[in-house]
Amino acid sequence: MELSGKVCVVTGASSGIGRQTALDLGRAGARVCVVARREDRLRDVMEAMSETGDGHSLVVADVAKKGDVRALKRHIEETYGRLDVLINNAGFSNERPLWERGGVGDLEKTMKTNFFGAVYCTAELLPLLTAATPSSVVNVASIAGRLAFGGAPAYCASKFALVGWSEAMTFQLRSKDVHVSLVEPGLIPTEGFPQTDALADPILRYAVGNVEQVSDAILDAIQHRKPERVVPRFYYLFQLPRILAPPLYRLAQEKLLAAKASRALNSGSS
Numbered sequence: 001m002e003l004s005g006k007v008c009v010v011t012g013a014s015s016g017i018g019r020q021t022a023l024d025l026g027r028a029g030a031r032v033c034v035v036a037r038r039e040d041r042l043r044d045v046m047e048a049m050s051e052t053g054d055g056h057s058l059v060v061a062d063v064a065k066k067g068d069v070r071a072l073k074r075h076i077e078e079t080y081g082r083l084d085v086l087i088n089n090a091g092f093s094n095e096r097p098l099w100e101r102g103g104v105g106d107l108e109k110t111m112k113t114n115f116f117g118a119v120y121c122t123a124e125l126l127p128l129l130t131a132a133t134p135s136s137v138v139n140v141a142s143i144a145g146r147l148a149f150g151g152a153p154a155y156c157a158s159k160f161a162l163v164g165w166s167e168a169m170t171f172q173l174r175s176k177d178v179h180v181s182l183v184e185p186g187l188i189p190t191e192g193f194p195q196t197d198a199l200a201d202p203i204l205r206y207a208v209g210n211v212e213q214v215s216d217a218i219l220d221a222i223q224h225r226k227p228e229r230v231v232p233r234f235y236y237l238f239q240l241p242r243i244l245a246p247p248l249y250r251l252a253q254e255k256l257l258a259a260k261a262s263r264a265l266n267s268g269s270s
């Protein structure tokens with residue numbers, strides 16, 4: 001799909017991957033509506049995008065709230081009268097263990113934003129997308145939607161749900177000419193995911209990517225109708241041990257958790 005002149009919605013555009021993607025879409029000539037909860041941060045993005053052309057707009061919305069998502073649809077109808085691309089990127093990871101007070105609530109909150117946020121936006125905006133075919137939905141999941149990590153069960157649950165739903169929707173929406181892509185980032189330092197441990201690790205730091213790579217993958221998925229992009233690409237290989245040698249995969253998980261616990265202990269005692 002040629003992006004010039006197309007209308008794109010990017011959720012979670014106030015920082016990190018979403019911000020970079022909005023800027024790159026603007027540079028490609030698209031008209032971009034940026035969505036998030038922090039208005040001041042969205043205004044910064046609008047300012048940066050103003051150099052790339054006009055036709056951009058912002059909507060302050062919590063994707064976990066159906067009323068906010070309905071208001072987003074009204075804004076798109078009134079401002080542009082069409083929608084070509086929806087990028088479901090809003091997400092976070094911050095949870096207490098299940099056995100602690102608030103653990104279940106954290107899981108529900110994570111599902112509500114990371115999974116249902118994408119569902120609400122897609123459901124509400126689908127009539128506009130089907131009226132503007134060929135159109136595109138990109139769901140920004142995670143490698144944690146393919147491989148479970150012991151440090152963040154609620155986050156993994158939300159991303160596994162998003163991956164499964166997104167893949168099934170790819171088949172269902174094909175008949176309507178709405179293309180659905182999955183983008184699965186690995187370790188990418190951002191505000192919500194600083195990747196401090198990975199960056200401090202002598203080996204793991206080589207596996208750390210950047211927001212530009214993810215944005216490139218998102219634009220590539222839209223322009224070339226790619227069903228799936230893992231970023232950085234070599235993370236595809238990380239799925240192999242789980243399929244081919246599950247005991248090895250479980251051993252690696254235990255070692256990762258033990259290393260994390262020991263780091264926490266050391267930082268607590270120093």
Ligand SMILES: NC(=O)c1ccc[n+]([C@@H]2O[C@H](COP(=O)([O-])OP(=O)(O)OC[C@H]3O[C@@H](n4cnc5c(N)ncnc54)[C@H](OP(=O)(O)O)[C@@H]3O)[C@@H](O)[C@H]2O)c1
Binds near residue numbers: 015035092187
């Ligand atoms: N960075 C990584 O290593 C990594 C790896 C795999 C997957 N991902 C995924 O990539 C996506 C973007 O994350 P990021 O790394 O760019 O983190 P980030 O810099 O913290 O950005 C997260 C964005 O989501 C928005 N957001 C969070 N909850 C929201 C809600 N309820 N409604 C609307 N917007 C909401 C935040 O804006 P407001 O706070 O202003 O609402 C912010 O713009 C997420 O889905 C994340 O799970 C990231």
